[in-house]
Amino acid sequence: MAIIEDRPALAGRMSRIKESPSSRVADRVREFQAAGREVLPLTIGEPDFDTPEHVKEAAIAAIRAGETKYTSANGTPALRAAIRERLLRKTGLACGPDEICVGGGAKQLIFLAFLATLDEGDEVIVPTPHWVSYPDMVTVNGGHPVLVETGAETGYKLTAGALRAAITDRTKWLVLNTPCNPTGAVYDEAELESLVEVLRTHPHVSVLCDEIYDEINFGARPVPSAITVAPELRERIFLVNGVSKAYAMTGWRIGYGAGSATLCAAISTLQSQSSSCPSSVSQAAAAAALHGGSEFIEETVAVYRERRDLLVSGLSAIDGLRPIVPAGGFYVWTDVSALLGSTTPDGRRIDTDSELAEHFLETAGVVVIPGDSYGAPGHFRASFALNSEVLRKAVSGLAHAVSRISRA
Template identity: 80%
Template structure:
């Protein structure tokens, strides 16, 4: 065999052609390039809390290490973490889950991915309301499914309505994805809105509901954020609730997510995890127990800070001619309509024809970085994070105002 044949690298599978690079990763690379060139960057792209993990959570991890809790655990988590999760779910939803109805994974993202691996056959459809979190469509596609993107409107609060859901369902529909509070819009579904969607789904027993509630503790209205399983307990077997400790407890790097659903689905996910990552980190699981079983002081304090930052960013963006921000009900992002700036001309004579053109203009003229709306299936918008200091937000808003002032319309 020729040497060139023995050195040939593995050829990526056809499925890899269906997966796009994460827009967040693309933006991060662009930011690093600017910083490497010595240019100041003001990132409104941050998708994680800027707070540190609470001390009692860190101490629980240290204690676990010292106690020798550093071995493999069950694929679906330690008994202590399963108890903490079921207690938290009972407090929030009023539903009592058995341990075989609980999944624990390396982040909520992994559990969503594994749910699609476990359930999607080639050509199955998944209804994804837009604006959507950037990973949903690609997770569906790489697992042989077809994302059915359903546009929402500002008039409907960027939320899926019963009518649009009914129109999107076919015989091939396997899942509908509900993300509340939503990334990127911050929209929260009310109990009444969830009941309306549940009424539609009762007529379609082949459709399951994936509820991504990862931002549910970061909300600025009534608590707790309404959950589909609370308003429609008769659909419990078809509802897969996904959550984690990353956002609420500033534990993004600890990589612990959890989910609740049918024993059959959770068992399948456990099998997949046993054959891939074996189990989540034992030390991170001990930390997650301390987070879920601890008091609310950290959450309440950080949500108050987020609320002030939200108001600062919304008011600042609203004062810029051509930008129309929506005040989020939850999460730490402001979704902003920038469609009025399309067609404007930059100082260099270029016409803004796309979201990318606008984001490049912001970056080049003020160093402010946002994530474009087309990344979320909704061109003519951008997402700006307020998971950064108030001073940084003020500086970024001033930069955006300067960039917009340079445009000719």
């Protein structure tokens, strides 16, 4: 007699996608907290600041005005206008109304862009270290992520030579994340120009520019964008941003993209058949954020800068840790290769960054995300989107944990 499963069979594509490494780490943290142990999570991927008051007030006003219904799948006119104004102000890009798309976070728009454009076997070039979700987003949509390694010698940035070597006839996209999560690397105009020069000779390759951290910038000049360096390639550039990081609005779930009218229409169609539209109240709040002044960003970036310097200084003082100073974002990327091959007090070898991260957690309650999650083993990512007291305690804990291992 045939056995009838009491659940639907999963599609084959589910075997190609993994659980988010951040989720796995969060589960491990909850295990320790449930056991009553203090945990210092340097894993936070969101600002610890509250959403600005004027943004919250705009949301409340929208609720009171009855703006709680479906909107266009592609966002309200007010939000789209605010996005167009912001893009013109920041990049000089004058977008038509049909060259903007709005979604439930920048993450959703990246996923929908791949869903709209990738056929089976299409290739997407992803420089490593990379944000954890890029390869799985490509894979689940039928594409093949081509991971191109970068290292400290280039500031963890893709070079023109490496890009040229990675392009094939099947290449559909290059993903360019600046400022980068996890390294904090920012491409300057000359570096972008060198990459663009390669792309000019490969017209079948488009560029997905993830600029979600562009306002959290520690340089003297604004973070440059590929669209400002090569405006003639605007039909091949899809610029993705949002309000989550700059305005402490991660839970509001509003992102936006700017690109060709064809791609934006396709993304809007996909959204209309999936989530219908972004939250109407969140859209009102996002419009207020984009229209607001720069005070909130300036104040928070000044705090981030202090925390960055505190964490980099503390990590640099620990023998075996080699952090780099991030130019943007709120993460410190640290080389731990010198500690691999070490031994814990109970005789266990530490051969991987994941095993080292587990040692940090067990010994000091400090949580970092291993570099292999970002396609770059031998490193870890630590967030400084936490108050200075927590950062000091975490650095002290890491120093203690490192002192407890025997170097090879």
